[in-house]
Amino acid sequence: MVRVVAQAGRVVxxxxxxxxxxxxxxxxxxxxxxxxxxxxxxxxxxxxxxxxAEAVAAEAGSGRGASR
Structure with a gap:
C-alpha cells in the first residue's frame, strides 16, 4: 500500500x-x-x-513496508 496526498495542486x-x-x-x-x-x-x-503511475510503481517497487 502506498499513501497519496494532494499537495500543490497535484497528487504525490x-x-x-x-x-x-x-x-x-x-x-x-x-x-x-x-x-x-x-x-x-x-x-x-x-x-x-x-x-x-510512475511514482506509485517506484514506491511499491522499493519494498518499503512490504512486510507490514
Whole structure:
C-alpha cells in the first residue's frame, strides 16, 4: 500500500507528507484514476494525477513496508 496526498495542486506519493491522504493498493491505481476516486478521496477536485503511475510503481517497487 502506498499513501497519496494532494499537495500543490497535484497528487504525490509519500508516507509522511502532511495533509489529507489516502492509502492505495498499487494494483488498484488504474481503476482509481478511471473512476476519478483520488480527487474525491482527497477532497481536492482540481488536483492533477499526471505522473502518479510512475511514482506509485517506484514506491511499491522499493519494498518499503512490504512486510507490514
Amino acid at each position: 506519493v509519500g508516507r509522511t507528507l502532511p495533509g489529507r491522504g489516502a492509502w492505495l493498493h498499487p494494483g488498484c491505481l488504474e481503476a482509481a484514476l478511471k473512476r476519478r476516486a483520488l480527487p474525491r478521496a482527497l477532497r481536492a477536485p482540481g488536483v492533477s494525477t499526471e505522473g502518479l
